[in-house]
Amino acid sequence: xxxxxADTLYWLSRxxxxxxxxxRMLDVxxxxxxxxxxxxxxxxxxxxxxxxxxxxxxxxxxxxxPKITGETVVEFVSFERKNPNSIYSCFCAxxxxxxxxxxxxxxxxxxQLNRMYLDFRSGEAQRLFRSSSYQFFKxxxxxxxxxxxxxxxxxxxxxxxxxxQLGKFLERADRTSRILDIxxxxxxxxEEEVGGTIDSVQWFAxxxxxxxxxxxxxxxxxxxxxxxxxxxxxxxASFPRSIRFCVDSLDHxxxxxxxxxxxxxxFKVEAxxxxxxxxxxxxxxxxxxxxxxxxHEYLDRIQFRLNQISKVVYKEFCEWLDGE
Amino acid sequence: MGNLFDGYDPASFFxxxxxxxxxxxxxxxxxxxxxxxxTLGDFDRKRMVADNSFLTQxxxxxxxxxxxxxxxxxxxxxxxxxxxxxxxxHIESGLTQxxxxxxxxxxxxxxxxxxxxxxxxxxxxxxxxxxxxxxxxGFNVPKNIxxxxxxxxxxxxxxxxxxxxxxxxxxxxGVSYLLENRxxxxxVFPNLFSRYSVQPVDRYxxxxxxxxxxxxxxxxxxxxxxxxxxGIYNSAYFEHSxxxxxxxxxxxxxxxxxxQGGYLMMKTTKGLKKVDVVYRRIDDDFLDPQVFRKxxxxxxxxxxxxxxxxxxxxxxxxxxxxxxxxxxxxxxxxMIRYYLDQEPILPNVPTYLSMFDDDRKYILEHLSExxxxxxxESGGYGMLIGPYATRDxxxxxxxxxxxxxxxxxxxxxxxxxxxxxxCNGRFEGRHIDLRPYILFGEKTTIIPGALTRVALRKDSLVxxxxxxxxxxxxxxxxx
Numbered sequence: 001x002x003x004x005x006a007d008t009l010y011w012l013s014r015x016x017x018x019x020x021x022x023x024r025m026l027d028v029x030x031x032x033x034x035x036x037x038x039x040x041x042x043x044x045x046x047x048x049x050x051x052x053x054x055x056x057x058x059x060x061x062x063x064x065x066p067k068i069t070g071e072t073v074v075e076f077v078s079f080e081r082k083n084p085n086s087i088y089s090c091f092c093a094x095x096x097x098x099x100x101x102x103x104x105x106x107x108x109x110x111x112q113l114n115r116m117y118l119d120f121r122s123g124e125a126q127r128l129f130r131s132s133s134y135q136f137f138k139x140x141x142x143x144x145x146x147x148x149x150x151x152x153x154x155x156x157x158x159x160x161x162x163x164x165q166l167g168k169f170l171e172r173a174d175r176t177s178r179i180l181d182i183x184x185x186x187x188x189x190x191e192e193e194v195g196g197t198i199d200s201v202q203w204f205a206x207x208x209x210x211x212x213x214x215x216x217x218x219x220x221x222x223x224x225x226x227x228x229x230x231x232x233x234x235x236x237a238s239f240p241r242s243i244r245f246c247v248d249s250l251d252h253x254x255x256x257x258x259x260x261x262x263x264x265x266x267f268k269v270e271a272x273x274x275x276x277x278x279x280x281x282x283x284x285x286x287x288x289x290x291x292x293x294x295x296h297e298y299l300d301r302i303q304f305r306l307n308q309i310s311k312v313v314y315k316e317f318c319e320w321l322d323g324e
Numbered sequence: 325m326g327n328l329f330d331g332y333d334p335a336s337f338f339x340x341x342x343x344x345x346x347x348x349x350x351x352x353x354x355x356x357x358x359x360x361x362x363t364l365g366d367f368d369r370k371r372m373v374a375d376n377s378f379l380t381q382x383x384x385x386x387x388x389x390x391x392x393x394x395x396x397x398x399x400x401x402x403x404x405x406x407x408x409x410x411x412x413x414h415i416e417s418g419l420t421q422x423x424x425x426x427x428x429x430x431x432x433x434x435x436x437x438x439x440x441x442x443x444x445x446x447x448x449x450x451x452x453x454x455x456x457x458x459x460x461x462g463f464n465v466p467k468n469i470x471x472x473x474x475x476x477x478x479x480x481x482x483x484x485x486x487x488x489x490x491x492x493x494x495x496x497x498g499v500s501y502l503l504e505n506r507x508x509x510x511x512v513f514p515n516l517f518s519r520y521s522v523q524p525v526d527r528y529x530x531x532x533x534x535x536x537x538x539x540x541x542x543x544x545x546x547x548x549x550x551x552x553x554x555g556i557y558n559s560a561y562f563e564h565s566x567x568x569x570x571x572x573x574x575x576x577x578x579x580x581x582x583x584q585g586g587y588l589m590m591k592t593t594k595g596l597k598k599v600d601v602v603y604r605r606i607d608d609d610f611l612d613p614q615v616f617r618k619x620x621x622x623x624x625x626x627x628x629x630x631x632x633x634x635x636x637x638x639x640x641x642x643x644x645x646x647x648x649x650x651x652x653x654x655x656x657x658x659m660i661r662y663y664l665d666q667e668p669i670l671p672n673v674p675t676y677l678s679m680f681d682d683d684r685k686y687i688l689e690h691l692s693e694x695x696x697x698x699x700x701e702s703g704g705y706g707m708l709i710g711p712y713a714t715r716d717x718x719x720x721x722x723x724x725x726x727x728x729x730x731x732x733x734x735x736x737x738x739x740x741x742x743x744x745x746x747c748n749g750r751f752e753g754r755h756i757d758l759r760p761y762i763l764f765g766e767k768t769t770i771i772p773g774a775l776t777r778v779a780l781r782k783d784s785l786v787x788x789x790x791x792x793x794x795x796x797x798x799x800x801x802x803x
Contacts, residue, residue, distance in 0.1 A: 002580050003591045099382065100556045103569040114382050159593065257593070317593040
């Protein structure tokens with residue numbers, strides 16, 4: 001497969017996953033902060049700050065908006081074309097990428113992306129948002145899910161497919177770590193206790209932002225316990241948005257691409273070594289280990305390692321230096 | 325209750341559908357019956373279905389110099405153009421004859437130049453043709469094929485005669501619209517097809533791939549074929565991607581390719597892989613910065629040398645533009661007589677060459693009656709339509725012709741045939757042309773169908789998409 005095409009598929013997939021995560025995160029947090037009986041104004045402000053902070057887009061945001069409010073954050077993350085990571089921008093980029101690899105993806109996949117893009121371009125998506133933000137986020141989420149389903153059912157599961165999976169799971173692992181990290185940035189109001197009402201509402205929102213509330217409940221009945229949530233999102237083996245699950249999946253795709261058998265702990269390229277090592281860490285880490293380092297620092301480290309894998313994948317499969 | 329044909333006036337033109345205001349031509353009769361049943365509401369709904377299907381499939385072209393919404397759909401008119409089998413046979417034999425002569429001409433021009441030595445074509449015309457590539461004199465192209473894929477534009481005059489307006493022997497585009505128009509028409513008017521016996525067009529891509537494989541170097545029977553595109557911002561990108569998809573071959577940009585060890589290679593996730601045949605959709609000028617334009621970022625440095633060594637085949641070959649120069653065009657009937665010893669089946673439009681003193685005098689005296697075209701421009705640019713031009717435009721062309729006589733031709737305005745087309749809530753007559761696609765390989769294949777372009781602006785004679793043109797599905801009947 002052409003290197004450029006592999007890179008394009010990888011990014012196409014990352015953009016879709018990013019759009020999906022943004023939509024879900026905004027939806028959950030918008031509903032949370034609307035609940036005025038629990039949250040006062042000052043607190044709401046902090047809450048949105050932490051979201052912008054976790055997306056690492058603070059600088060651009062501040063250039064565009066003097067004040068952080070729910071409206072400005074939602075606008076910035078949903079529709080702002082100057083923000084390369086907004087939902088709209090993600091769809092534009094995904095569709096542009098899809099356009100240049102149409103010979104590899106199925107016609108149905110392209111049409112699904114194109115429909116989403118055309119709805120943004122015509123203003124239809126914005127109208128939907130104004131009439132009901134809930135409906136808009138649901139539409140965006142379903143659009144992404146539909147794309148994944150169509151891809152699964154209509155595209156050959158060959159090398160190109162593996163690059164799509166690679167992009168999807170790298171992005172998802174990164175996003176889950178960031179959503180978990182939001183909680184680190186949210187300060188509890190002074191009068192509130194750890195484990196109190198607001199604290200558990202916040203943790204519940206974290207779970208919901210990863211679509212994980214139901215799966216969590218089935219595993220841990222009763223109260224939402226902070227460390228359980230962290231453990232679940234970091235190292236659950238079967239929940240498809242846990243970091244470990246994502247790294248397991250991307251490690252699998254890497255081995256499919258290189259043709260190296262996973263069971264033998266062998267690797268052909270550096271990316272396989274890095275992902276295998278990260279997977280081992282995630283599988284054998286205990287929450288005590290995590291607390292020893294600090295949750296924020298631990299997550300930060302994971303984001304760094306995911307980024308390293310992404311760079312090495314590009315270098316090994318996609319980069320051709322002049323004169324080669 | 326009225327129907328969409330009410331008040332339809334074929335006027336003084338040759339109308340494809342109506343012999344006279346009251347008389348429908350026999351091969352359009354069943355279509356006429358179906359369409360008179362439609363209300364405006366029905367028809368508008370069908371148009372919406374068709375437009376939406378083009379838009380969601382991303383079947384769009386890019387308009388240059390237009391910042392907002394640069395991708396547009398090519399307007400599609402739902403009244404098909406129908407060609408009876410007998411007429412098609414005539415077109416087919418004329419085009420087969422023409423492509424054979426053009427290829428013999430190119431072979432001759434890049435070798436002995438007998439046709440110049442025998443004085444059939446003035447040598448000066450070839451020397452001064454901007455697409456002539458003297459670097460390729462004496463070079464043998466694979467299987468002696470220069471123009472593999474040709475799009476020849478035909479028009480019909482006021483008596484219904486088919487005339488050749490121009491040959492496109494470099495990178496003709498539009499075939500994807502021919503194929504997609506058929507798909508769309510089947511979706512929108514499924515029952516109409518059962519009333520007719522329309523020849524299918526689907527085999528185009530298969531035949532194209534056969535042709536590309538046929539010219540592979542060194543008789544390689546399992547060649548790697550790729551399509552080289554300038555990229556997604558090119559106006560014809562949809563078509564490039566469509567063709568690559570339909571053939572199941574890789575679509576590449578210049579940066580995906582590299583020359584190594586005398587071969588053309590593509591950069592894959594598993595290392596370099598040899599490429600044998602390139603269906604290139606970029607012009608000669610941009611193909612290789614080491615040989616042609618130095619500033620080209622679209623091409624592949626060194627590809628021309630690989631081609632010269634016979635390690636990669638290109639379709640179309642380099643230097644074919646000398647055959648579709650509008651001045652050379654004038655001599656195609658002479659080529660047919662010279663190389664094939666046959667009379668041309670499809671005549672040219674009468675053409676005056678301003679490089680000849682008598683012709684130039686005539687052109688300059690009749691500018692307000694003639695169509696003047698620049699020898700090497702396309703897309704409806706660089707032309708003057710005398711009867712519709714302003715005084716300033718005429719004077720501008722007068723100066724251009726005097727300054728550079730080699731570069732201009734004049735032709736009488738052909739009263740192009742018209743076809744009923746949907747405009748302003750009813751059917752009105754609009755001028756059309758016809759572009760069939762010719763594949764010249766082991767045999768000559770012309771898919772029974774064509775791109776019919778229609779000038780949707782009232783009275784306009786320019787059918788190009790960049791100038792307000794649209795297209796129609798074109799049916800060749802099997803009876």
